[in-house]
Amino acid sequence: MKFNNIIILFSALFSQVLSLNILGVFPYQGKSHFFVFAPYLKELARRGHNLTVISYFPLKEPIDNYHDISLAGKTKILEDVFPIYRSYWTIIQISFFLTNSGQENCITLLEDENVQNLWKTKQKFDLVLVELFNSDCALGLAHQLGAPVVGLTSHVLMPWHYEDYGIQYNPSYVPMLFLEGGTKPTLYQRIERSILHMYFIYLHKLTCRRNNQKTLAQYFDDVPPLDDLAKNVKMLLLYTNYVLTGSGLYPPNVHEVGGYHVTKPKELPQDLKKFIEESEHGVIYISFGSMLRATSTPKDKVQAIIDAVSEIPQRIIWKWEEKNLPGNPKNIYISNWLPQNEILAHPKVLAFYSHCGMLGTTEAIHYGVPMIGMPIFGDQPSNAAAIEENGLGVQIHIKDLTKELLLEKLRIVLNPEFRRRVKERSKVWHDRPLSAMETAIFWTEYAARNANYTFGTAAATVPLYQYRMWDVTAVILAILVIFFYSLKTVISLVQKKREDRYYEFKTK
Incomplete structure (x- = not known):
């Protein structure tokens, strides 16, 4: 120290x-x-x-x-x-968004x-x-x-x-930010990664990077x-x-x-502080970030969340953009803005139900708060896979979200032993030379x-054919082809010579 x-x-x-x-x-x-x-x-x-x-x-x-x-x-x-729902089409839409917004x-x-x-x-x-x-x-x-x-x-x-x-980049163990699978993908996920990885690279090169180059050329002569x-x-x-x-x-x-980006926690607003500190069984924090509004979530999924959290003794803090929740549950504190860093820093906050954006994920690890991840787009699927793989939480896909499934996941992350392991992992996160x-x-x-x-x-900077060793592979294959062709030729000549001798012997 x-x-x-x-x-x-x-x-x-x-x-x-x-x-x-x-x-x-x-x-x-x-x-x-x-x-x-x-x-x-x-x-x-x-x-x-x-x-x-x-x-x-x-x-x-x-x-x-x-x-x-x-x-x-x-x-x-x-x-x-x-x-909200992910598919190959939404991934393609995101790729077009990246290209267009980049230009x-x-x-x-x-x-x-x-x-x-x-x-x-x-x-x-x-x-x-x-x-x-x-x-x-x-x-x-x-x-x-x-x-x-x-x-x-x-x-x-x-x-x-x-x-x-x-x-x-090796799809057998390197995650891709738009996809699931973590470091242990299935064969299907490896194929999926390989195709989409190359798709995004060449789309960026041939559209956004090329268009940026043309735009720069309108202002500068020698870029x-x-x-x-x-x-x-x-x-x-x-x-x-x-x-x-x-x-x-x-x-x-x-x-x-x-x-x-994680700063020293400030004082919580008094009403929020009172809500947290008077919770007998602790608090669960729910937020889906600044780019995904809770009010855009399908009504049946919102109801599933409300039904699930109404059956547990913990209080809930939920980032919600409207004045009321359906049914106005009494154990839920809602606000369209919440001091997330300060909330997660409070020792009575037991779990974080999140979309797995990198900011919230980082803050949860920093304070040792277990997560329930519900990824939607961008790097969230790979973040959620990493959270589950490293024992920092569990994940749910929004299409699978039901009251029963959410309750099952909540019981896992609220288990004292699970929370203890997350705290230990958080200590490793903090254990750095600087x-x-x-x-x-x-x-x-x-x-x-x-x-x-x-x-x-x-x-x-090495040429692609050298980086991928295509030239070395080509030379080795050529040598093998020449070797086996030569071997085949020698064997054919020897065989022919034997046959000629046998024919001569027969004719005598």
């Missing part, structure tokens, strides 16, 4: 000397994504770095060293936009007058922080500004990131191919941790920093200090 404090002290002292001019580019309008990045950006500013942040979410109260270039109002903030984000970013002033006035930045999600447009902007890039995610790797960073710029990102701060998502073979320029925030800050500053060096693996 003392050693960690010394490291933090030296890091703080060093960051006072190293004051960076940093540009943050967050062109995606997803609120839940930016919620992850906000604490990290504020911490950089607090440590004396000068931040200019392009996003749809400007600060409500200004802080020192933090300057907004706001895109707010230029497009609709994403909430409640995805279908729209690029256009909105480069059309903004304040963004244009950055390159027109030739502003100098030591580093550009870029959210790497549905668009690569910001990589072209960073190139134009002549600054190294640190990539950020609020989720697991997107399919095209594997190739960009030279990370091995290299985005495929190359994506491979030249100095560092990727990946918002995962092996305690949840399992171990991965990452190169030196990819670092897991999952957990830095906190998630310290790790993220260190590698950010490291990338700026060593901007002239590249730390990526050669696997990211």
Whole structure:
């Protein structure tokens, strides 16, 4: 503990000397994504770095060293936009959404007058922080500004990131964010992963990345191919941790920093605090995030949840966007906004019924709260599979949701022994040489200090035929073909010679 404090002290002292001019580019309008990045950006500013942040979410109260270039109002903030039930068609719809929104984000970013002033006035930045999600447009902007890039995610790797960073994707044990199966998929799930993984990679390359390239060409004359710029990102701060998502073979320029958005809990509102602390048997928290509204859930599924929780002694806190629930159950506290971090931090909160977004999942692990996962889209299916696989909770598919099934799952996660194991897993989550925030800050500053060096693996730049060893395979197959053809020829000649001798002998 003392050693960690010394490291933090030296890091703080060093960051006072190293004051960076940093540009943050967050062109995606997803609120839940930016919620992850906000604490990290504020911490950089607090440590004396000068931040200019392009996003749809400007600060409500200004802080020192933090300057907004706001895109707010230029497009609709994403909430409640995805279908509840998953199918191959909904996955295809999501792929089209990623493609279309990625191009729209690029256009909105480069059309903004304040963004244009950055390159027109030739502003100098030591580093550009870029959210790497549905668009690569910001990589072209960073190139134009002549600054190294640190990539950020609020989720697991997107399919095209594997190739960009030279990370091995093997569907036999590597999950895919849109699909189920965890690290032990069935044969069908491996086939499913293989096909969809390649589909997303080439759809992104041939549509979004290509369209971004054309849009950049309207503003800049010399932007290299985005495929190359994506491979030249100095560092990727990946918002995962092996305690949840399992171990991965990452190169030196990819670092897991999952957990830095979790802040020290504040005081709960008095009415909510009273509701929790007066609960004799504890509390279950229900929330399906900012992009999935409880009111969009089919009525029969809502009723199944109400019927199930009415049969248990625990009180319920439910993020609900209307003033009332059907039947107005007395043991349920509802609100359209809830301090999730503070709720999950309370020792009387026994379980979390969630859609398995990365923010809530991270907070639940941080505080050791067992989960019932009901994934809908995006990385939620793979998160839910990881939760169940690692003993952090159980999962339900919304199509299977019934009162009886939910009661069965609740009994599992409310079992004291199950909760004890989750608490133990949470201790492993916290057992790190540095906190998630310290790790993220260190590698950010490291990338700026060593901007002239590249730390990526050669696997990211080697030609595909070499990476897949198609040339080696072709040579080995050719040798085998030649060998067996030669062997067959020799055998045929020997056989023919024997037959000729036998014929000569017979004729004599």
